[in-house]
Amino acid sequence: MKWNWGTGIVVGMVAFMAFILYMVITMSTNKKFSYDLVTEEYYAKEMAYQTEIDAETNINDLSGQFEGKKTKDGWLLTFPNEIEASKVKGKVFLYRPSNQKLDFDLPLVLSGSNLLIPDNKLIGGRWNITIEFEQNGTEYLYKKSITY
Missing domain, CATH: 1.20.5 (Single alpha-helices involved in coiled-coils or other helix-helix interfaces)
Structure with missing residues (x-):
């Protein structure tokens, strides 16, 4: 050859x-x-996306804003004054983009207008917080990316 x-x-x-x-x-x-996939039920979540858009719009319609800060006890999130702790039902989901095994969710329990995510649950780095809750029949969805 x-x-x-x-x-x-x-x-x-x-x-x-x-x-x-x-x-x-x-x-x-x-x-x-x-x-890892971003979410396991990708297509099912896609079908419910309009509901999420409406819930996020409801958050934007509130007169106050959510404020979050790192404290020695964990991440403290302050809700707007319009949100009444006794009438709120929902859950908090924390998503760690770098490791799916660190993801967790908590029931939404407010003390006054504050929510404290304990320090022992959070590891330093980037987290995405998603809070889904309902008050007086109106659904709300709060999403925020934080660095702890």
Whole structure:
């Protein structure tokens, strides 16, 4: 067989394709390389997206704003004065983008107009807080990205 430029280019392309194929198979089958979906029920959540938009609009219609700050006891979130603690029912979900195993949720329990997320639940880094609650039949949705 005669070795020329055409043969070299073909051999190089075949070697490159074999390398890429090897990497794809290794990354998709090896358990050491984990990849997490953002959410497990992606399509089901997509169908309920308009409800989320309406709930976020209800948050924006409030006259006050949510204020969050880091304290020695954890993350303190102050609700607007319009939100009455006795009439609120809901839950708090904390999502850690870098590690799905750190995600957790809590029932929404207000003391006055404050919500304290305990320090022992939070690890330093980025968190996404989602609070879904209802007051007097109106649904609200608060989303915020924080760095703890």
